[in-house]
Amino acid sequence: MGGGAGQRALGPPVLVIGAALGRADIPALCARLADLLAPFPAVGAVVVCDVSAVVEPSVVTLDALARLRLTARRLGADIRVYPAHARLGQLLALTGLGAVLPLARQRQAEQREQPLDVEEVGDPADPPG
Numbered sequence: 001m002g003g004g005a006g007q008r009a010l011g012p013p014v015l016v017i018g019a020a021l022g023r024a025d026i027p028a029l030c031a032r033l034a035d036l037l038a039p040f041p042a043v044g045a046v047v048v049c050d051v052s053a054v055v056e057p058s059v060v061t062l063d064a065l066a067r068l069r070l071t072a073r074r075l076g077a078d079i080r081v082y083p084a085h086a087r088l089g090q091l092l093a094l095t096g097l098g099a100v101l102p103l104a105r106q107r108q109a110e111q112r113e114q115p116l117d118v119e120e121v122g123d124p125a126d127p128p129g
Contacts, residue, residue: 012046012080013037017064019053026064030071033079043076048104051081057088065092065101080104 013036015029037045049068054061065081072079082104084092092098 012048014048016050045077047079049079049081052083
């Protein structure tokens with residue numbers, strides 16, 4: 001199936017979009033979105049669509065995101081796409097969908113905090129410190 005749903009303890013509900021997304025998966029994703037929004041106020045809720053698994057976005061990916069946006073709007077809510085691979089961001093911009101499918105802003109690494117997926121490796125020849 002194309003994706004799963006989950007919620008963080010604090011923050012907006014999250015809908016996970018899988019890498020292997022087919023057209024047949026879109027109605028189920030929209031139903032999951034509606035289920036995620038059920039416990040929230042009728043107007044103003046925001047759902048984060050986690051597309052981190054989508055490395056090779058396709059027309060189906062764009063169709064799914066557009067339909068999710070329409071579903072959310074019909075329910076008085078909105079979606080944010082996070083974290084988008086550069087290719088998906090480029091496709092959204094190229095098709096004009098970037099204006100209606102905003103990318104969620106990623107949290108900046110705090111001072112002295114390593115960015116995600118980066119490990120500092122020391123050289124054994126360097127002095128400790």
